[in-house]
Amino acid sequence: MSSRRSSRNSSRQTGGVSRISDEQIADLVSRLQQLIPEIRSSRRSDKVSASKVLQETCNYIRSLHREIDDLSERLSELLESTDGESAQAAIIRSLLM
Secondary structure, three states: OHHHHHHHHOOEEEOOEEEOOHHHHHHHHHHHHHHOHHHHOOOOOOOOOHHHHHHHHHHHHHHHHHHHHHHHHHHHHHHHHOOOOOHHHHHHHHHHO
8 A cells, every 4th residue: 555655646757758646736736726817716615626627727728829819910900000110110019029
């Protein structure tokens, strides 16, 4: 039993592949849960499954990608509508770099 417990509590390497322990997975899921607004805003007493945390993480990343695309499009439109040599265009270019 002790060898089973020790294999769960630490990473081990089998055939060159690093294994992650259940405890490490739980810690990583807990960290993700703190980063995702939809989950973080729920009450602390509510237990959220790892599956739900991963699903919400994927949804959040997708929404961030959409937001980035929208902002990039708006910046491009703004750049096209300004004089290329204006101070405003210089500020926009500096934001893009």
